Amino acid sequence: MSVLVMKFGGTSVATLDRIRRAAKRVGREVANGHDVIVIVSAMAGKTNELVGWVEETSRFFDAREYDAVVSSGEQVTAGLMALTLQEMDIPARSWQGWQVPLITNSSHASARIEEIPTKNITAKFAEGMKVAVIAGFQGISPEGRITTLGRGGSDTSAVAFAAAFGAVRCDIYTDVDGVYTTDPRITDKARKLDRIAFEEMLELASLGAKVLQTRSVELAMRYNVKLRVLSSFEDNGENAGTLVCPEEDIVESQVVSGVAYSRDEAKMTLISVADRPGIAAAIFGPLSEAGVNVDMIVQNISEEGRTDMTFSCPINQVARAEQAMRAAKERGEINFHDLVADTDVAKVSVVGIGMRSHAGVAAQMFSALKDENINIKVITTSEIKISVLIDRKYLELAVQALHDSFGLEREG
Incomplete structure (x- = not known):
């Protein structure tokens, strides 16, 4: 059975209605024959709220406790998404980072992924689970403490799972319908790109384009994970969004892409x-x-x-x-x-x-x-x-x- 990874950002799961809409997209991919790994962010604005509470509580905070607090937003979203899928009669369950386990180093608040064993989730797929809903952005340190991957870390979680499970693709659902030649808010002439090379996306991400987190693009390039950036708020056809892929998959490159x-x-x-x-x-x-x-x-x-x-x-x-x-x-x-x-x-x-x-x-x-x-x-x-x-x-x-x-x- 082929595995597809779908990641939903904070704006895509900001309300229960949006979670239901995202769940319907997941249901369509299950109907297409995929086992699906869904990575979710915290609801829009929740992480900022949690960070604010930590900073208000302790000026010089313990980073381990910071991670324990700010990772809770993703846990809530994962549970709500799993419940929504179950209401749709789709076999699903939620997973926190430590349950996978997504193993990281001990650099709290900016941890690096070291390993994602596939045994636990693969066993559940074999038992009939169709969707594993995973709290993005979080993992577990060698000391057994919750860690987080830094802001935007759910993108990195998604790509890492796609690499670990040999996924056919990693779809990143966000509030834009793809990667543009520049910010459409600055010029209405900006054009959506059908495809963009990993190297170009990496440069654009590092230079200020906020569509994808830099670390996620680095990881995708290293493990040759095909990324697709799509809108959560539009109906997407088979060729919708922007595919981030190896250079050789682009027939003819523009001199300047963005x-x-x-x-x-x-x-x-x-x-x-x-x-x-x-x-x-x-x-x-x-x-x-x-x-x-x-x-x-x-x-x-x-x-x-x-x-x-x-x-x-x-x-x-x-x-x-x-x-x-x-x-x-x-x-x-x-x-x-x-x-x-x-x-x-x-x-x-x-x-x-x-x-x-x-x-x-x-x-x-x-x-x-x-x-x-x-x-x-x-x-x-x-x-x-x-x-x-x-x-x-x-x-x-x-x-x-x-x-x-x-x-x-x-x-x-």
Whole structure:
């Protein structure tokens, strides 16, 4: 019997009516002959509420108890989904992470999956169970404590189960009907993609597209799990949504597949740093230890043994970065004249596997921004991505200009 994994996000299970609607979709797949593993998130807004309660109770909370509290949202949804399916005469039961068991490491609040034994669920399928409803986002540590996989972790749960059970596909149901060339809220010309390569989706997810969690795409690419992103609120045909798949499954690739952006960026510059061997390690080592997620890095030309070092990071990590740099200066590890933070910037990126075989993408991107009189502050590139840092006030204009320049608009 083939196994299909279906994941329903928080908006898809936000009310009992929506749970019933999701259950009907599951019922159709059971009727099509699949054994179904359903991964559910907490009802929309519930996890935020639970996190708020923890933070209000304890400023410096025990991460193990944090996981015990915030994982409860998924437990409620899993039970309600199983009850709804049973009312439809579909043999179903709910499973918490520890019952599977989904085994993780001990990094509470951001645990990594280590193993998903299939024995327990496979045995129940053999006994006649048709649907295993699993609380997403949660697992169990080697010490026997409940763990959670970090925000958006239900996506990761779904892909991991699809890999473990050799599922025919992993369907991610959400509040959008697929992956678009850019955010439709910025330009109504945005077009839904029928297919997108794992590498492109990974870049888009890491650059700000919130359709899929980055870790879930990494996992899907590693284990070659085909992902399909669909809307919970529309009737989906066989070819609905967007299929995230290997590059070779895409007949002809666009040079650029999408334009991504992130508003919550900051540009930080260490002014007049000693230009010597090991200076980059002395700067970025403490930043890494402080948990600062550095992205773009630019070093100016050295003059008289001094240089400026610029890097970008999420805006909510600026204070942490400043603290790490000043502490390193006090320890004598680095010497700089000043540290300047610009928190009024945004990152815009173009992504496409077609860049590998096409020259001139960077020139076209820079020309489109120049035509709109948008100044570029920092540039970084990879094999299939070009990102720039610009003033935040030009973000929407930049996205629209690049979307038009690369011909990504919807047809007709």
